[in-house]
Amino acid sequence: MRKLRKPNAKERILETAGELFFQRGYSGVGINEIIEKAGTAKASFYQHYPSKESLCEAWLRAIHERSEEERSLLLAASEAPAAKLAAWFDRLEEFLVSSGFRGCPYSNTGAVSDESCPGIVAEIRRHKESTRVFLRRLAAQAIPDSQRADEIGDRLFVLYSGATSEAQNLKEIWPVQVARAAAAEWLEP
Amino acid sequence: MRKLRKPNAKERILETAGELFFQRGYSGVGINEIIEKAGTAKASFYQHYPSKESLCEAWLRAIHERSEEERSLLLAASEAPAAKLAAWFDRLEEFLVSSGFRGCPYSNTGAVSDESCPGIVAEIRRHKESTRVFLRRLAAQAIPDSQRADEIGDRLFVLYSGATSEAQNLKEIWPVQVARAAAAEWLEP
DNA sequence: CCATAAACAGACAGACCTGTCTGTAAAGTG
DNA sequence: CACTTTACAGACAGGTCTGTCTGTTTATGG
Numbered sequence: 001m002r003k004l005r006k007p008n009a010k011e012r013i014l015e016t017a018g019e020l021f022f023q024r025g026y027s028g029v030g031i032n033e034i035i036e037k038a039g040t041a042k043a044s045f046y047q048h049y050p051s052k053e054s055l056c057e058a059w060l061r062a063i064h065e066r067s068e069e070e071r072s073l074l075l076a077a078s079e080a081p082a083a084k085l086a087a088w089f090d091r092l093e094e095f096l097v098s099s100g101f102r103g104c105p106y107s108n109t110g111a112v113s114d115e116s117c118p119g120i121v122a123e124i125r126r127h128k129e130s131t132r133v134f135l136r137r138l139a140a141q142a143i144p145d146s147q148r149a150d151e152i153g154d155r156l157f158v159l160y161s162g163a164t165s166e167a168q169n170l171k172e173i174w175p176v177q178v179a180r181a182a183a184a185e186w187l188e189p
Numbered sequence: 190m191r192k193l194r195k196p197n198a199k200e201r202i203l204e205t206a207g208e209l210f211f212q213r214g215y216s217g218v219g220i221n222e223i224i225e226k227a228g229t230a231k232a233s234f235y236q237h238y239p240s241k242e243s244l245c246e247a248w249l250r251a252i253h254e255r256s257e258e259e260r261s262l263l264l265a266a267s268e269a270p271a272a273k274l275a276a277w278f279d280r281l282e283e284f285l286v287s288s289g290f291r292g293c294p295y296s297n298t299g300a301v302s303d304e305s306c307p308g309i310v311a312e313i314r315r316h317k318e319s320t321r322v323f324l325r326r327l328a329a330q331a332i333p334d335s336q337r338a339d340e341i342g343d344r345l346f347v348l349y350s351g352a353t354s355e356a357q358n359l360k361e362i363w364p365v366q367v368a369r370a371a372a373a374e375w376l377e378p
Numbered sequence: 379c380c381a382t383a384a385a386c387a388g389a390c391a392g393a394c395c396t397g398t399c400t401g402t403a404a405a406g407t408g
Numbered sequence: 409c410a411c412t413t414t415a416c417a418g419a420c421a422g423g424t425c426t427g428t429c430t431g432t433t434t435a436t437g438g
Contacts (some may be wrong), residue, residue, distance in 0.1 A: 050394070157351075162351025182344045220425080220427080221424085
């Protein structure tokens, strides 16, 4: 029986864990399943990640960085701010539909994490605050009054979160469409 | 050693489980802890509830009925619709603060429940749809055009959900205040 | 007073969990 | 070829989980 050694166990683990955490939740997936699906040994896992919690942090950090890139591109684009916002909601809609309405990875993870996982909680806060900043900047591109722009940005943040959450709970897309319509009204006064 | 028999084991279990499920999440609490804190025997538990899942359903049903009562009272009150809505957000704010920003029990439970728990998922949908209807009715009291009232009711629903969710994630109250301000604007055009 | 229902106590099975450990095999590097 | 790094294989400990089972005790209604 030949034993082939595949490189990049760390990345394979992160990739696999990401899919599983997203689909079934952090608490619903075990290390054993992750390493089995990733095709690695348990010893390899603990060589790269000191614990399951640290793997979760790495996952959240990874998807945070990907979304940060997208947002930078969108902010710098030459479209009208309202069009950018609409495109952003379009992306959310496509994401939710194609992933089976699994909702926001951060909120889902936060629902099962308390003060006993400070690293995870910190990643969630970091991402959420960053989302808030992004939406404030986007609002600022459409609204001259900076105080009003911050207020609208915060509203967009809350609305976006609710759309994601309720699309997940109801397995329906209308919350996103309702949110997009409301957001559009805020950006063209 | 005297063995005292306490009546109403079923209710004590439901009460205790409700607190624990709410504080630490459905998946974070085990039967053993519930019966220990409730002061009952395991056999007593399984005499009343066939499974942990059925206990969770009973819990969600119980808090759903309590909130339905509150909503009926609020809808029937003689205040102005905008005042009712403000009062509703006030209640949400107080609830979140006093409970340590634990968020929405339904959304939290939904984050760790998939198609393997159909009863739980059904309870969540039922409550969320009922919340949507409540807010549509409240909107209808302020907005004559029934189509517009439904649209605003749906927006209120999404906004309310986002406020609850992000207050939980950030452990801050401003999402609720932002949502209340936005909601107020919708109700006085 | 006796029969029955409801609650108690707690052991047990069987599965799963995280994390540790020992040892081996393959690849890269000098 | 020797040496080091990386990955594989899998047993193991120690714990938790749900759910079942046996048997005992208390209260209540007829």
